[in-house]
Amino acid sequence: MIIVMQPEANEEMIAGVEAKILLHGLNVHVSRGTERTLIGAIGDERKLDPKVIESLPGVERALHIVKPYKLVAREWHHAQTVIQVGNATLGDNAVCVIAGPCSVETDEQMLASAAAVARSGARMMRGGAFKPRTSPYTFQGKGVEGLTMLKNAAATVHLPVVTELMDVRMLDTFLEKGVDVIQIGARNMQNFDLLKEVGRVDVPVVLKRGLSATISEWLMSAEYIAAGGNHKIIFCERGIRTFETAYRNVLDITAIPVLKRETHLPVIVDPSHAGGKAWMVSALSCAAVAAGADGLLIEVHPSPVNAWCDADQALSPDEFSVLMKKLSAVCTAIGRTL
Ligand code: PEP
Ligand code: MN
Secondary structure: OEEEEOOOOOHHHHHHHHHHHHHOOOEEEEEEOOOOEEEEEEOOHHHOOHHHHHOOOOEEEEEOOOOOOOOOEOOOOOOOOOEEEOOEEEOOOEOEEEEEOOEOOOHHHHHHHHHHHHHOOOOEEEOEOOOOOOOOOOOOOOOHHHHHHHHHHHHHOOOOEEEEOOOHHHHHHHHHOOOOEEEEOHHHOOOHHHHHHHOOOOOOEEEEOOOOOOHHHHHHHHHHHHHOOOOOEEEEEOOEOOOOOOOOOEOOOOHHHHHHHHEOOOEEEOHHHHHOOHHHHHHHHHHHHHOOOOEEEEEEOOOHHHOOOOHHHOEOHHHHHHHHHHHHHHHHHOOOEO
């Protein structure tokens, strides 16, 4: 960390900063210029909070030199991480499409969804059994029964499943039911206790971006999971909240190349929750793949108008099939496979 002292900082103030740095187990290097004094804190600077240092008398600003995240940073781990889930891979040359309904409703709906997404080439199946709904009076998900329905339906087409965990008390049940990938939803991206718990298990985690989370906050949330020992983390950009009201969220395409540079972990995109309308999903999916996404998480329902949740944004099986053909062409154009 570099600490820039104010021009009027005196020796007592400089000594105060030095003492604070030494107290945290770091070494100090003082550089006295003609106008300012710079103090370098040498060692594991993550132990030092710039805000704490900036609150000391005579300090103008304190700056970290290295990134506050380490385990998830490409800076420390150059090779791309590839996560294997059953026969699906995330982070290699193949673009992994995960598809299925917003929520698990009935066995019939799940079996029809499974058949449709597998037929068109999806590599994993999604379906929410525990739904984070804005209103407590709307459908909250089928719960544990929904997990069984999801697993059963996906088993008929030999696909692994992705489903959202909202409550840490359900983690053991998720493991017992054989959930292949745990999704942490946008609303829980900074639920640090939940992140710590999924960090202790050996199940891949899809970490969705919070509704208004910065890239740095998102990376720090992933670092929470990695710090517990679970390095199988998949970032999922799902649109952020801005001043724009014409669509549900703004898909942050820029986040894809930025994350690919910042982290060695796979990055996928959810075009369904970004646009919020089925007719936008195709364009956003193509853009995401062209921008370097390692996969897509797409809502598909056998009968979108009858969906119990997010009906507006679900693709029908036919629309999904058309999209997969288009994505295959995009993949070929950029030297990837689907
Ligand atoms: C979902 O994937 O069903 C979902 C609720 O997504 P998000 O957390 O991105 O809103
Ligand atoms: Mn949804």
